[in-house]
Amino acid sequence: MSTQKVFKTLRQVFSVNPALAPNQGIAQNICATLKNSELKSLKSKNLLSDLNSDVIHLVLSNPDLKVQSCLYFFKFLQRNRRLCSYKPDLQAYVILVCRLLTARKFAEAKIMLNSVVVDNNLRSPVSVVANLVDEYDYGKRISPKLLDMLFRIYADNELFNEALEVFDYMKNNGVELDERSCMVFLRALKRANNVEMLVNFFRQMVDSGVQITVYAMSVVVDVLCKIGDVRKARNLIDEMGGKGVKPNVFTYNSLLDACIRKHDMMDGNEVAMAGIDEILGLMESNGVSHNVATYTLLIEWFYAIGKIEEAERLFKEMCEKGIKVDAYAYTTVINWNCRLGKLKRAFELFDEMTEKGLTPTVQTYGALINGVCKGGQMEAAEILVKEMQDKGIEINLVISNTLVDGYCKKGMIDEALKLQDVMEKKGIAADVFFYSSISNGLCKLKRNDEAKKLLLTMEEKGVAPNAVTFTALVDIYCKEGDISAAKSVLREMERKGEHPSTVTYNALIDGYVRKGRMKEARKIIDELECMKLMPDVYTYTSIIHGECIIGNIDEALKLFGEMSNKGLIPNVVTYTALISGLSKKGRSEEAFKLYDEMIEAGLTPDDSVYSSLVGSLHPTAA
């Protein structure tokens, strides 16, 4: 017998308070009953009426009673709350958890400890728990395991401050911390978007000597990348490099993703490309090979900046290198082919992936459905939805919105509204995307009043308008000629913290142009730049169109010249406005020159271009 066991036995024998002696008797009775597996007779023998915390503690800590019996007894008590007024206290839970941990029944221990943590009456400071553990566990073998488990459970329940208390307690009491448990905490913080605490905690991990792995570092790097702080992420990698922690492909992929996302926000493609090249260079020099996620990121990037051949080349290269292309990568490539209108290729890829035994996901179907919807092929979309549902994948909000938008764009508003019923039945709540599509659909059918009503009442239905729906409203008012109403929408947007975009201002510009108020329209370009927004092709086209209408053709040509300075590529509408403006003034030579330029640029003129050009040759007939 070990010293500890002897000590424990002696303690049990000699420390019995005479006043508590009856408890010993009851406890022994209960243990005997439990040993005979007569749980039910606990009720009939009326043993439960005499229960108190000491009896429970004595039963649970009785070494002669198997841990399984303790567990049964405990659960029996929980199930039969009515029979005994006594509710297990923290000490009872702690004893049971200690016993479960000793018996290596970790899953059961975790469930028990979790019920302590989620119970406001049981949850206690870590020092209280630790003292109770020490009372039971003289050898202090269990304590580190229990504290570690407590730490993880607090993390899982997003009780971050409590988790930190456990961390500090362990650190201060010289209890070794498991790096994997710290990972659980880091991941929980990441899920909760608690960046500040995550970065601070990582710092504490480093300071308190927890073994830092590339896993932990990658989580922090990823979070820093996601908030756009690539600089900090890179510094961290460098710092950890000094401690022997080497970044791996996951770490680099997070950096790549950040560089790619940054280009969406503001930086030009060149800036982003330089960042991407730098990361790729680091990977190369550190001998870190690209994996399927690296390729997926790069493929997505090249498609996004219009380098289609490069994207396709990378996809081929990935296949040839024997990297297993997974459903994620296929979905990306399928999506881009759909967006580019290459539906045939998209379906080929879809077949290819299923032939390889890969299971298309809801996103894969989402990409294809989007592709056919954008192509106006609503029957094909319906077939895909059915196929997807046959495979046990249900439509979700994104796919519903895609279909609704597809119907609306075709003017099939009734079909879209029918889908709304389906959504309701499936418990899919319409969101701001849904309202945006429907209102556009209504506008397309010249049912502006209905669209307006929908946009004005969506908030009552629990959907907050955003910049897009506010813009739709601005657009409707401007088209109606009610600029002051449009401006009051703009003010409401600002009040609600929704920032107008270039599109919003374009709608307003169009409103002014329609009224021939060119001074005010022109002023908005300056306002745009004050707001750190960039005028786009639509901004210029509207104003060029406006100047042409009032006969300021030279002003229009000046603006046209400005476009190329800003890297804006005129579209058919821009050319058409200018050609028709020049034609009306009889400047047919310049008009034909622009026509050639437009053809050169690969644009397809529409009928109005020709009638303008013909008109320019016969000014009197025009």
Place this chain on the structure above:
DNA sequence: GTAGGGTTAG
């Protein structure tokens, strides 16, 4: 254990 995929406006 850490990374990558589908929807909205003129």
